[in-house]
Amino acid sequence: MIAALATLGQSTLGLLAAIGRVCLFAFSVVTHMLRPPFYIREFSQALLNIGFFSLPVVGLTALFTGGALALQIYAGGARFNAEAVVPSIVSIGMVRELGPVLSGLMVAGRVSASIAAELASMKVTEQIDALVTLSSNPLKYLAVPRVLAATLTLPILVAVGDSIGIFGGYLVGVNSLDFNAAGYLKNTVTFLELWDVTSGLIKGAVFGFILSIMGCYHGMNSGRGAQGVGRATINAVVSSSILILAANYLLTSLFFTS
Amino acid sequence: MIELRNIHKAFGKKEILRGMNLSVPKGESMVIIGGSGSGKSVTLKCILGLIAQDKGEIFIEGKNAQDATDRDAFLARFGMLFQGGALFDSMSVWQNVAFRLLRGTEKKTPLEAREIAIEKLRRVGLSPDVADQYPAELSGGMQKRVGLARAIAADPEIIFFDEPTTGLDPIMAGVINTLIREIVVEMGATAIAITHDMTSVRAISDKVAMLYDGEIKWTGAVGDMDTADDPYLQQFITGAPDGPITTA
Numbered sequence: 001m002i003a004a005l006a007t008l009g010q011s012t013l014g015l016l017a018a019i020g021r022v023c024l025f026a027f028s029v030v031t032h033m034l035r036p037p038f039y040i041r042e043f044s045q046a047l048l049n050i051g052f053f054s055l056p057v058v059g060l061t062a063l064f065t066g067g068a069l070a071l072q073i074y075a076g077g078a079r080f081n082a083e084a085v086v087p088s089i090v091s092i093g094m095v096r097e098l099g100p101v102l103s104g105l106m107v108a109g110r111v112s113a114s115i116a117a118e119l120a121s122m123k124v125t126e127q128i129d130a131l132v133t134l135s136s137n138p139l140k141y142l143a144v145p146r147v148l149a150a151t152l153t154l155p156i157l158v159a160v161g162d163s164i165g166i167f168g169g170y171l172v173g174v175n176s177l178d179f180n181a182a183g184y185l186k187n188t189v190t191f192l193e194l195w196d197v198t199s200g201l202i203k204g205a206v207f208g209f210i211l212s213i214m215g216c217y218h219g220m221n222s223g224r225g226a227q228g229v230g231r232a233t234i235n236a237v238v239s240s241s242i243l244i245l246a247a248n249y250l251l252t253s254l255f256f257t258s
Numbered sequence: 259m260i261e262l263r264n265i266h267k268a269f270g271k272k273e274i275l276r277g278m279n280l281s282v283p284k285g286e287s288m289v290i291i292g293g294s295g296s297g298k299s300v301t302l303k304c305i306l307g308l309i310a311q312d313k314g315e316i317f318i319e320g321k322n323a324q325d326a327t328d329r330d331a332f333l334a335r336f337g338m339l340f341q342g343g344a345l346f347d348s349m350s351v352w353q354n355v356a357f358r359l360l361r362g363t364e365k366k367t368p369l370e371a372r373e374i375a376i377e378k379l380r381r382v383g384l385s386p387d388v389a390d391q392y393p394a395e396l397s398g399g400m401q402k403r404v405g406l407a408r409a410i411a412a413d414p415e416i417i418f419f420d421e422p423t424t425g426l427d428p429i430m431a432g433v434i435n436t437l438i439r440e441i442v443v444e445m446g447a448t449a450i451a452i453t454h455d456m457t458s459v460r461a462i463s464d465k466v467a468m469l470y471d472g473e474i475k476w477t478g479a480v481g482d483m484d485t486a487d488d489p490y491l492q493q494f495i496t497g498a499p500d501g502p503i504t505t506a
Contacts, residue, residue, distance in 0.1 A: 037361070037362075122346075125342055125344055126340045126341070126342060126344040127344050127345075127346055127347075129303070129308050129340070129344065130338070130340055130344035130345075130346075132306070132307075132308055132333070133306055133308075133333060133336060133337075133338045134333075134357050134358045134361075134408075135329075135330040135333045135334055135358060135361070135362050136357075136361060136362075
């Protein structure tokens with residue numbers, strides 16, 4: 001019994017210590033964002049890698065999700081003669097929830113994993129130590145550009161994903177569910193409020209921060225060898241995905257419950 | 259002068275350094291020898307502040323390294339050749355060599371930095387054609403030379419060499435040893451190399467320190483090494499399986 005309690009206590013302490021380390025890491029990254037030097041070239045590269053190259057995966061995910069959502073809402077709505085709500089529910093569902101969450105998760109899979117693997121490989125091959133000996137702070141040089149780029153580009157990716165998702169719903173609505181094209185668009189716009197869109201973009205920024213911080217943290221604190229790199233990648237994807245879903249719940253509670 | 263006083267470092271319960279003392283006078287080339295896991299790399303990392311020692315003090319030119327408030331200025335005095343080269347994969351060779359010159363307080367224009375990088379590449383026996391290649395396109399020996407060029411690019415006062423000949427064939431190892439010796443003498447730099455390659459030790463050192471069990475067991479001139487009566491040193495030099503050094 002005491003041994004079991006000791007194990008539980010040890011695990012709890014370990015978890016709390018890990019949370020503390022991640023928080024300190026995130027705080028350091030944020031403070032470094034505000035102090036020169038600023039690495040513009042590295043930031044531009046990160047913008048391209050994280051933002052631009054994530055467009056296809058976010059766009060395709062949103063397109064198919066929007067289409068599937070239209071079909072589901074139509075089938076569900078038919079049970080109580082509410083098929084007409086398809087355009088408004090698709091648009092509200094996409095911009096409030098599915099756009100930000102799916103973009104966050106897809107980018108977490110692509111970007112967080114890639115950041116963790118890249119930085120862990122750099123650590124294993126002593127490139128991070130080399131940076132220090134060359135008078136460059138690894139946090140400032142490696143983490144800040146990536147975290148800033150992810151935080152700024154995720155809302156843009158969410159906006160693009162929202163638009164493509166709504167367009168996916170429109171395509172299915174008009175071509176498979178016999179909606180009138182003009183009527184579908186009118187209903188989409190009429191019931192959509194600015195806050196629906198803005199809240200999704202704020203979520204996007206938070207998710208971008210989370211996934212890039214987790215990628216950088218696990219990469220820069222990886223173990224040795226190929227196994228260490230693999231573990232860092234898995235930890236980055238799993239922790240960022242879970243934190244994105246948890247943050248989504250918290251933000252939704254904050255934004256939409258009075 | 260670099261002076262280490264009573265340095266202790268443990269990782270968890272494993273004590274790596276147990277009161278290590280070492281002095282390296284200015285302009286001298288010191289080689290630390292010792293088996294794998296004896297704490298040679300840890301020693302260099304402690305001096306550079308890459309890891310913090312648990313106890314003890316490190317002095318550079320009489321000033322405690324821990325009191326260095328301007329970290330960039332402190333590190334600007336050092337150049338380091340890493341065991342695997344540690345070249346940045348995403349950058350071309352000249353950008354690797356000129357890394358420090360392209361950033362920081364004494365930043366140069368890309369054109370000036372490239373010129374200096376090409377000059378340093380020439381110094382280590384590489385042609386200017388290599389400048390625009392990427393590290394992955396180079397052989398192990400060429401990567402070591404690029405690493406050496408990067409270490410000396412900003413004309414540091416102190417240069418560290420971490421296992422400079424590991425993974426190289428004997429001829430390339432000889433070339434690297436000769437380059438290191440020439441460069442250290444020419445620059446008048448203080449150098450610390452860590453290795454277990456005895457050919458390397460004889461080629462590049464003025465003095466040798468034998469590290470075992472977290473302490474320096476013997477230190478002296480390279481010429482005195484073979485005649486010294488220290489059992490640890492003699493076992494290490496001869497590679498005898500029996501002696502005071504035990505293998506786990």
